[in-house]
Amino acid sequence: GNSVTQMEGPVTLSEEAFLTINCTYTATGYPSLFWYVQYPGEGLQLLLKATKADDKGSNKGFEATYRKETTSFHLEKGSVQVSDSAVYFCALSGMNTGFQKLVFGTGTRLLVSP
Amino acid sequence: DVKVTQSSRYLVKRTGEKVFLECVQDMDHENMFWYRQDPGLGLRLIYFSYDVKMKEKGDIPEGYSVSREKKERFSLILESASTNQTSMYLCASSLFGGRSYEQYFGPGTRLTVT
Numbered sequence: 001g002n003s004v005t006q007m008e009g010p011v012t013l014s015e016e017a018f019l020t021i022n023c024t025y026t027a028t029g030y031p032s033l034f035w036y037v038q039y040p041g042e043g044l045q046l047l048l049k050a051t052k053a054d055d056k057g058s059n060k061g062f063e064a065t066y067r068k069e070t071t072s073f074h075l076e077k078g079s080v081q082v083s084d085s086a087v088y089f090c091a092l093s094g095m096n097t098g099f100q101k102l103v104f105g106t107g108t109r110l111l112v113s114p
Numbered sequence: 115d116v117k118v119t120q121s122s123r124y125l126v127k128r129t130g131e132k133v134f135l136e137c138v139q140d141m142d143h144e145n146m147f148w149y150r151q152d153p154g155l156g157l158r159l160i161y162f163s164y165d166v167k168m169k170e171k172g173d174i175p176e177g178y179s180v181s182r183e184k185k186e187r188f189s190l191i192l193e194s195a196s197t198n199q200t201s202m203y204l205c206a207s208s209l210f211g212g213r214s215y216e217q218y219f220g221p222g223t224r225l226t227v228t
Binding site for chain 1: 214
């Protein structure tokens with residue numbers, strides 16, 4: 001079945017450092033890929049998405065590229081801010097569910113210090 | 115502004131009680147979802163509904179039931195609450211169809227069963 005694996009956290013960085021959070025997936029066919037973010041005390045919200053190979057999703061300085069050959073969708077940001085402290089979830093939707101359902105990774109907590 | 119609301123942010127119930135968690139969305143979405151979020155496990159789908167009175171079991175439906183009598187409202191029911199159902203419960207909604215539609219999440223209900 002479909003699954004998502006992402007790096008365990010917490011990831012602890014200083015402000016303005018470079019961020020990478022790794023995400024790999026297993027799926028049949030060509031899934032759609034998403035990064036969601038959960039700020040403290042809130043629900044999840046979509047950060048970015050990509051629906052086909054080599055697509056790059058981007059938002060708020062974050063980027064991720066859909067790599068079919070490595071089945072990866074790593075999240076990157078060139079310079080993190082304290083306000084980026086949150087939990088980040090990688091997710092996919094697959095052909096086997098008509099792209100209606102999401103499968104989530106376990107989440108990676110990011111802590112950014114001033 | 116799109117919105118998914120959940121009836122309670124925090125709830126404390128006793129073992130054996132019947133518990134209702136309510137979710138309302140104002141976006142006229144066809145799909146609605148109930149997840150539970152636990153540390154180290156990410157989000158796991160409990161139930162999914164793609165239309166009024168239609169429901170589909172997710173990955174962990176045991177001990178739960180759902181009701182969708184109106185398009186905007188999706189209820190999660192714990193028939194007889196148990197301590198292992200202590201968790202964060204998240205409701206979400208999305209449009210039906212299309213491989214890139216995002217899910218919109220409510221703020222969550224933290225349920226404690228004592």
